[in-house]
């Protein structure tokens with residue numbers, strides 16, 4: 001067993017308040033493409049061009065087509081051993097919370113309870129007119145879904161580029177980062193802000209940063225331990 005993994009397991013199990021900070025990489029082994037890696041989310045468009053209020057304003061059908069495609073992909077995907085290991089570590093009382101940038105809901109489907117979704121969820125839609133938010137049990141069928149309450153247009157209830165994160169969600173994530181003494185940073189390129197501040201905030205408050213990624217990232221420079229590997233392989237090795 002890799003000595004870094006042994007060291008990480010020891011630190012995680014000895015921690016007083018361990019949290020996980022996850023990105024698209026933890027869902028890669030469930031078959032959900034990452035944003036920036038090879039085989040990225042949408043060959044013809046960049047997420048920064050589609051995941052924006054302007055794109056939705058200009059072409060809501062196209063944006064909904066992209067989200068429906070992702071909903072169908074995630075709906076037919078399964079949590080992978082990486083998601084399941086984090087849920088197991090929460091059951092063991094080792095991990096106190098997951099702060100995720102992902103909108104796929106796979107942490108919750110793996111059984112994780114305390115999940116802070118910084119960027120919203122594929123499985124919620126919000127009315128642009130009356131603001132009502134709806135839970136979605138399956139991919140939307142309509143080309144342009146409408147609000148049952150007022151007939152307004154529904155949008156995916158996710159945070160787009162150029163939009164602020166919900167204040168209460170951000171505050172909760174910062175509070176967890178302040179309380180943590182170990183933060184597991186898993187499968188993120190660490191380039192999207194303000195989410196990427198979370199590991200920095202934890203570090204500045206004296207937490208140990210353990211990164212698990214198949215390649216180095218923008219977070220690696222502040223990692224106390226960097227484990228090069230797939231989340232679905234490394235995380236189960238931390239459960240004992």
Ligand code: BV8
Pocket residue numbers: 022023024025026028029034035036037048051101102103119158159160161162163164165186187188189190191192193194212213214215216217229230231232
């Ligand atoms: C904000 C939801 C301000 C949608 C997402 C100009 C104008 C406005 C803002 C900006 C600007 N320029 C820059 C900004 C800031 C901008 C930003 O950070 N841009 C980046 C691109 C530079 N941020 C924003 O716009 C944020 N809002 O700033 O508002 C404001 C404030 C007040 C008032 C008004 C405005 C909002 C950002 C949120 C955007 N929404 N998602 C959706 O999903 O459709 S972000 C999107 O990227 C996803 O959430 C994703 O999670 C996130 C980050 O990507 P990663 O998760 O890191 O994924 P990535 O593909 O990059 O990396 C995958 C990693 O996994 C890789 O490292 C890979 O090596 C690794 N990996 C792969 N396989 C595995 C693996 N690791 C382990 N195991 C494996 N098997």
Ligand code: ZN
Pocket residue numbers: 127128129130131132147148149150151152
């Ligand atoms: Zn409405």
